[in-house]
Amino acid sequence: MITEAVQERENYLNASHGIKSWLLTKDHKRIALLYLHTITFFFFLGGIFATLIRLQLLTPKGGLVSADTYSKLFTLHGVIMIFFFLIPSIPATLGNFFLPMMIGARDLAFPRINLLSWYLLVIGGCFAMYAMLAGGVDTGWTFYVPYSSNYSNTYVIATGLGIFIAGFSSILTGLNFIVTVHRMRAPGMTWFRLPLFVWSNYATALIQVLGTPVIAITLVLLICERTLHIGIFDPARGGDPVLFQHLFWFYSHPAVYIMVLPGLGVISELVSVFSKKPVFGYKVVAFSSVAIAVLGFLVWGHHMFVSGQSVYAALVFSFLSYFVAIPSAIKVFNWTATLHGGSISYATPMLYAFGFIGLFTVGGLTGLFVACLGVDVHVHDTYFVIAHFHYIMVGGTIMAYLGGLHYWWPKMSGRMYPEGWAKLSALIIYLGFNLTFFPQFILGYLGMPRRYWTYPDEFQVLHVMSTAGASVLAVGYLMPLIYFMWSLRYGPIAGPNPWGATGLEWRTASPPPAHNFEETPVVTTDAYDYAALAAMEEAKVG
Amino acid sequence: MGSDLPLFPVQASSVAASVDHLVYFLLAVAVFFSVGIFLTIFYFAVRYRRRSESELPVASHGGMSLEILWSVIPFGLTMIMFVWGASVFFTISRPPDDAQQIYVIGKQWMWKLQHMEGQREINELHIPVGQAVKLTMTSEDVIHDFFVPAFRTKADVLPGRYTTTWFKPTRPGKYHLFCSQYCGTNHYAMIGWVYVMEPQDYQAWLSGGATGSLASSGEKLFQTFACANCHHLSGAPGRGPDLRNLYGTQVELADGAHVKFDEDYIRESILNPSAKVVKGYQPIMPTFQGLVTEENVLQLIEYIKSLTPQEARPPAGATAATSSRKSAKQ
């Protein structure tokens, strides 16, 4: 459908035709679009589960679905959203499309491996879908043993295999990005001229490479435990279920940063472009991404404060957790400072950026509550935690993802999206999100435990608010789906650089040619040098 | 229903207020920073809105002093949170010496609670107000979690070992007990009530329907399983160690390591006898896995504990912590 949009000039979309030219493509831009379709599918699938969960919780006694189904719903919601949407979301679509372009490369270092990553995600997704259709899985996305190993009668193995395979997709994407950033930069593109989106994707890639193998081995052990009864986590044989939690969170905490770091990179781009100013404290922001990636590996035990972990280990993990707060805070302060004295546009991507900063701030600050030992004992495994991580992942990652999608849409498709509708949907999403998740902070502090099929009557008011918010949110998410598709045919033609942005991706046509650039670009200025851009435009006109 | 919508849960234990005070501090910091950021962004967005497409603002690249300022101030605040949170956490983690012992067994999907005096309860816990209560907990199957929001305490209940939580109720009343670690389909139904009673009401409640104390049930089991055939309680040499006056002490193992003779060690020695054998004895004790229930194990533990008089037990708390740390280093 996209191919019909722009026909005058050869670009990556019309360079070749037919289903085979897509399924066997090595072009990072086409692979990014394959990912885009795949994760959009998983996003709405996970969204359907979320909707059913919220509808069930409308009344204290529920009754929409059975307890068994409910357990499967929240498990699949978590599994699909985390492993098949959030983790690939920004790196595999926007990162895949723009990281090579931003550094002036013709493609990623390993184009075939890039395509393989997409296939692995799809195959992993098929396993998860099989588990879903065959009868579901009910362990929670955390797969805690011994429930998942010895007690659950659901499709744990198929789901585990799905995540295992999708994990390799993530590893290979990360590996590809690291090598590409190190070895494929255009002449003159030094490390400190890299756009911050590249820095944050690089930091993300480090986590993908260093963390994901650990979840892989954890799942292998879980699958062995279920099939061969090897007993590594079996308490009856002296096995320790807490060991599983260490292995699980060694990956799954840094995985939070796999999900949010690329979003932080998107926001740095948006804040700069739409205020026409270089990001305040560029180097500090760049290093803070790497710092988050590194420190993110030292804090996993804060998911285990009440798990039977030693109090001294809890002490260490709480202490280290506060260190992650600093680079995150630095980013927020620097974005705010970037706005000072800028030329601030209210284009849709910027609205998403504003929304992101607000929600990420709330998510981050409530993170201080759960990192705080004395408070976490009370709020752990309650709706407070649910609200906290949705503020980071939905309020953070998805806002950034949508912001980035709007920002780069003209480059990807060659067409502009309808600005009015886009602004409206951004507003609806922001309001719907807050109405859905803010009440959950209060619910959690009141003691509402997570993963409950029914609940005491006194919690109903807050649950009703949350469900109402979720329906608003659903409308907000459906709107972009519709108007993006509309814009492919009817959107105004976008020029090569509709936003007046400085990145190399804007120096080539929209949509870009198959090899990105007519000539390998030579970089002579820092990222976000708007004065140089203006001078260049002037020279071109003159 | 809407009119009495609470924003904070009831404070019904000695630690509840201290947790809430910490939360007030965190809230103040969170509100200060989020409102500050919101207002600044809003102000900048209006003040510096784009007036023409061609305008080019002056580039500012950053300032080290500002960066340092907004790194150091949050860092200082987070360190306050850490220290304060850790001190509350240690209070929550360390039961006072005078705490009354209650045993908890979690299973899919119910709570079984046992009082020392022998009363057993299911999904209900009756305790007197003003008396610290220490729960020693284990699970028969998967991981559960004992959570009483009004007390602000929570601890996972694990299969294969013991975990502890404690609270000192300060207000008579009826409070929610939740399982807060997902444990399967009926996780939502693994709930109950904690009844905090006036002491005299509690005494009245206690006097009804007990079948003998935990320790006395344990003694009966000790005889049924003929434990005394090897574990002579008379001082005469036996094939197993004399179990008197051992609880709370460090015992030396065959391989030279030391282990604390506590609930977990007694449990392991009943179910996995050869895992840690006391120096001077052979690994000949048979396992009782499958012969005893988790309840039986608790009764035996309570009996074995009763073989060590209260005054012979090393005090819990700081001194014991240091001594065991020393031995851990050896």
Place this chain on the structure above:
Amino acid sequence: MDSHVEAPELQEQFETPAQQKEVSTLGMWIFLVTEIMFFGGLFMAYSVYRRAFATVFGMASNTLDVWLGAANTAVLLCSSFTMVLAVRAAQIGSRKALIVFLILTILLGGVFLGVKAYEWNQKFEEHHVPGPSFHLEGTGAQGPAQLFFSLYFTMTGLHALHMVIGEALMLFLLWQAYTGRYTPSYYTPVDIGGLYWHFVDIVWIFLFPLLYLIARHQH
């Protein structure tokens, strides 16, 4: 317009063959880092349980045949030696030597797997496979003893799986070498295949003492 240096094996995203080789090697090393972390999870589980059940782990470890383990270590080291000579042969463009050393590597890898299979089979005969019929003489702690063997089987099993993948890789290299694909200016696959093979060797270098030797002095 295109600044490509003409070279038959150069893929279109690269500027020069040197860049291509560097990128492939770097990619392989990063992949090996993921392998370190993959096995790392097992090493962590091993450390935790060995610490908790030192005595039983020692007894269980002492049932393994140490000389068979040592001999197998030597076999694997030999295969690494022939592998590095294969890479060297590729570097200097000696196709014949490359083929010979690749065949030797494959054979030695096969010997290692054969010995491993023999050892596994012994475990089945001695009832040292975790499960209902498991029995380890001389201890009542059958549970923790099973943990040792669970770790033994997972660690050596995953290592053997990597060996099998390595063998497949070597067969591919052999076929390519036979058809004369590799020249002194293009032998990257041999090089990175070698990296993989040596890495698998290193994993075994650690598995051998951890599984076979920890309690030998108490024998």
Place this chain on the structure above:
Amino acid sequence: MHEHVDSIKTYTLVFLSLLALTLATTVVAAIDLGPFNVVMALFIAVVKMMLVALFFMHLRHSTVLTKVVVGGGMLWLGILLVLSLADFVTRGWLPVPGK
């Protein structure tokens, strides 16, 4: 392209050292060194690893970046081991079951 081609002699020497170290670790394991048995076994394994990595995997001729990658991998393995063991080692320091 400039490539280091090491001599067969170098490789042979490394190979023989590896065999010798294997024999050494097997023999030393039979001697009771107390806690140092583990230390010795791991020390020899690390030396063997270094030999294989530096010579057979040509790490000594590699770029700084490759060395950083390998060092990073080892460091992260260390993080995994040390911080997890921080839990298991300190259990029981507070004389309360499960703390």
